Amino acid sequence: MSRSRRRGRYRLRGAVALVVAVLEAAFTVPQANARTPSEDACHTTGDVMPRGDCGSFHQVFAENFNGDVVPLGSFSDCDHNADTRSAYCGGLTGSYRDDWWAYPRGWYDTANPRNHSNGNDRVLGGEYRADDTVWVSPAANGDGRMHIRMYRPASGGDLHVAAVVPRTVMRQTYGKYSARVRVVKAVPGYKSAWLFYDGGCEMDMYEQSWVDTVHFFHHPCDGRPQGYADTGRPFTEWHTVTMEWTPGLARYYLDGRLHLSDRRGVAARPLSWILQNESALYGAYATPGSWAQMDITWVTAYTYTGARPG
Template structure:
């Protein structure tokens, strides 16, 4: 079950200790027991949902999906105040309506927009792609199962959006994910974008490698960073976006950093999953599935 923490004032007495902890993480200093520290400010390299504030970040969302069931069909009627912090899906109830939104049915995915000559693109259909429930071992998970109809037509894609961090400036964004059923023609590009700025992590075709990208706000060469070889293993992915800097992490390891024209405006975190932009297209009747075992998000700064 997730939590949506209200913003609160931090205790000044914690500042010095937190600053030391953050500095040690940034420098990759060893712990007293000799083990290397994760470079991630919240040490989000493990399998369990991190809870609580860390460094300059204060937690506003902690969701492990445990004990929750959101059947297919619930992520429906999402075209209400779309793409604003007040957006909601009428089909959701309780905490899920409070904490989650999805691109409405009928919105087209990136393969349509770029006109890359792709013979197959996608259309967002959260009502028949997104659900929440336990795995065989009881672990609660959000599932994104994209698919293409057997008679052809567009891929049914899904982009889900944590509402507590919609239109937020700076922050930290983490999740633990695994592609449990890969197939050609499907990908993710979890991103912040707007005003000519874009930060993507993780991104890649589900049958290829996992990467991060930074597209500077002023244009120019993108920053490209390899994160992991395989989507079909569990990975903890994190983006830390602070004034003048964005850093990308996979399993606690910093895989990329950029300081060129980093966004300084509020942006939303979009967990975008869609038809592939490169390589083979999705075959008729095919499907692929991504599972998320937890999501954590943080605001930036001392309050």
């Protein structure tokens, strides 16, 4: 099931924003399944964000959101220098303006009939609206979280969805990328497709409908059939999801366990890491008034130092 994702550059202005109540999900962050040692380069075995270099990878970005408050509405005015490393969201300030970008209002997701960038025939999709779906605040236990609460207005119409992008590693060739994430409310019609993408080359980590299980997809840039792995683990558990991308090799991990390794058509040019969350490409459509939410408790990214990992 190929997932080509070149986004249309449509603009929609003047839409009336729906005010969404900020509801905190009171979930603690449990430890990952114990594995000694973990198979990824950082040997991640728990919920603590790794700090420092890991094997052949040099850490260039680490965010655990602790102590931070970024109100709903801040991820706005995000069309500045779109799809480039100088992109930014005008509504953000300080380090968040430096570190994060989001797909702007007026771009449409893969399922939306205004886009259908992978040739699907869905009749309902989403509009990227980080301005009213994304915020940062502590959970009930004090743990800092980025919250992404997608929804479909009670009046119907397009879903409001969100794709956030760490600016530090936009347009980067090779590296290691990890995040600790959980879907705290899953209902039909919502999905993730976290990916590395640019102009036809695509590698997907943490993908599928939120009521399904976590999948990985590798789309060789030379057109050969995709590789994929179903981890069998639900999105509603806390997971550490990791991608290690080196010359001629792509490795996909969940909770430190290697689920997919592929050498076919591995990209050898700059791609951007996109934490893309959108409307589902199959199954039931989101019902009017429905909502679903994910929490991210940390995000890390690394450059590749040039030595091939073991």
